[in-house]
Amino acid sequence: MRKIINKPENFVDEMIEGILLAHPDQVKTPGEDPRILVRADAPVAGQVGIVTGGGSGHLPLFKGYVGQGLASGVAIGNVFSSPSSQQVFEATKAVDGGRGVLYLYGNYGGDVFNFDLAADLAELEDIETRTVLGRDDVASQPKERKHDRRGVAGIFFAYKAAGAAAERGDSLEEVAAVAEDVVEHTATMGIGLSPTILPTTGEPSFDVPAGEMEVGIGIHGEPGIHRGPLETADEITDRLVSALVADLGITAGDRVAVLVNGLGATPLEELYVMYRRVHQLLADRGVTIERRYVGEYATSLEMAGASISLLTLDDARLALLDAPAASPFFQEV
């Protein structure tokens, strides 16, 4: 194990302690439980709250996107484990500004179970909630079953747009509609070159032999759609972009936002080599890249690999991407 940690069982809480010590101007814990973070000015009266969450091990997901113009609160669990319903409920109460709360998180069974329970608890306290699930991983289910897809890095776009909608004063219905619209127009596919080592066990969570790649891998190492010898950056990018373009039905004249995301151990240099190819491929198809994001936006501890997300744009979605945002890991000025 090549990790800079103390006792594995303290890993998550010590990491959160570090975030709170580093960013006291942006985030706070509303109560005693350190697993719940909300924006420092929560609750914002008259503004729809947005609660997200999921397992730890994906920074900057989820804790990094709490702030102005993004999510307003987060509940996180152990590494790759859902937070409890009670934690989600506590986050909900802490961000409720009187206009309801959107639950916006990735489509995983444990998270769905606990957020749904939290919604029931919120209803008992007259806090209205809506739920929109990130389900952008096109490799996890075919298009006919797209509503069952997993959520991965593309949820960044949904945070950005829904957060901007909440910030401008949209109603809960409107913020949920914005998030749903962005999810509908987002597709992601990833590739993994090495496994993640879980802190608690010190063992790889799955297996990708050196010199091989897993196309369509999930951010917890879920198996993809193709395992084979490692290809070149261009071949890999061609595979991913082809799948995304087909899934979203992108054609000449379309406008998109691109996210080239590192899964943990892959150097930024390699992400730019991939971005270069994405740009070429989309230009060849007559597609305009209006905005691009290159870096680590949703990781899987130290997995080597990357994902590409595309969001098809209209003027409304583009304006929401460009709205101001400020959180520990992402800002838009």
Add this chain to the structure above:
Amino acid sequence: MRKIINKPENFVDEMIEGILLAHPDQVKTPGEDPRILVRADAPVAGQVGIVTGGGSGHLPLFKGYVGQGLASGVAIGNVFSSPSSQQVFEATKAVDGGRGVLYLYGNYGGDVFNFDLAADLAELEDIETRTVLGRDDVASQPKERKHDRRGVAGIFFAYKAAGAAAERGDSLEEVAAVAEDVVEHTATMGIGLSPTILPTTGEPSFDVPAGEMEVGIGIHGEPGIHRGPLETADEITDRLVSALVADLGITAGDRVAVLVNGLGATPLEELYVMYRRVHQLLADRGVTIERRYVGEYATSLEMAGASISLLTLDDARLALLDAPAASPFFQEV
């Protein structure tokens, strides 16, 4: 090899192509040579230029810090190799706004040789230059020989301060003095847990067996001051902070900026576990952390490891850190 690349010999140029395609509003190549990047509005008339550079493989060093309030130009070489004197000279001409150019880069033999030659070329064209070397790696030489130390992640502070000084209209002498002052008050030490794999060879550039650590490692894998079994995050952080505090002579009442920097493969979670300990250690000593930066600021491809940098602050240095900056990888608003 677990890399997403095409032909290894094209790695650097394809990466640069990606950066240029992604950030055309912020950086440009002034001529034909893609290894030279300058801020998009260069040269800025009446403003001192700042040229940096070095080998590739350290993103966001060096290309990431070109922009408003930071470096104004960069010349980069192959992975871990110096740019040529001609490339540095071309960058110099492209950023010269009539008030001279500061060379600000890390203290490595090849870089010093080529930047010094470029300074001679610049002099022939009546462009005045000054040189300040980043030499913050306390493990590379004892304090008596601090002027021979290597430059590592702490150069970020010097970019930020010198860039702010140039932006406000300081003279070349003044900008150089600001950079020198920051370098004098900066100290860094790193730890490596795994080697870097060079794209061209596919082989590790050095050796750190699993379960061991190299304290004081350089960003090219230069040997440190201690090799031994991997310790806990707190033990490691204690080692690094103790060395930095002793080197800078930090005592109760002092104010500092902290940079906890990931070397490539180390998850952000682990950097926050370290930051938490840095905060505890400095608070215990009565030292105030005025600003903190946690993330990947200077890497070594996919090396697992981290470094800690401290900059002691006075009001002048703090104001320069807080001045506005905008580059592909760092912005301060």
